């Protein structure tokens with residue numbers, strides 16, 4: 001019997017340490033959360049996906065009284081990007097959140113289903129997807145969803 005040791009590489013930085021492109025993407029994610037429809041959780045999430053041609057596609061969580069019908073901000077952005085520009089790779093996505101109008105102190109990280117969708121995005125375009133997860137003061141950066149989803153499911 002042997003054991004596998006899995007590891008992830010996450011860069012932790014502050015907003016002012018980001019590149020100008022990264023700052024723009026984070027700003028877009030923070031703006032996107034204002035469009036969230038979250039009357040049940042009052043937890044707003046914004047996402048901003050940067051496409052290879054420079055376009056930025058926003059997403060936000062969209063809840064529903066029938067809870068499973070709602071959709072996370074990350075998938076709203078990625079599916080929208082896929083619908084708008086199916087042949088243009090997605091290179092990065094930024095996430096931001098607030099609870100009851102207050103930015104989350106800890107960086108927001110994607111749920112398991114969104115990680116799986118991010119993996120499919122990487123596989124689809126054969127490019128790593130950079131993920132910027134924002135908190136009030138810090139940003140976690142993963143250079144690929146594989147750092148957030150070890151032993152990922154695939155067919």
Ligand SMILES: [Zn+2]
Pocket residue numbers: 072073074075110111112113114115
């Ligand atoms: Zn999710």
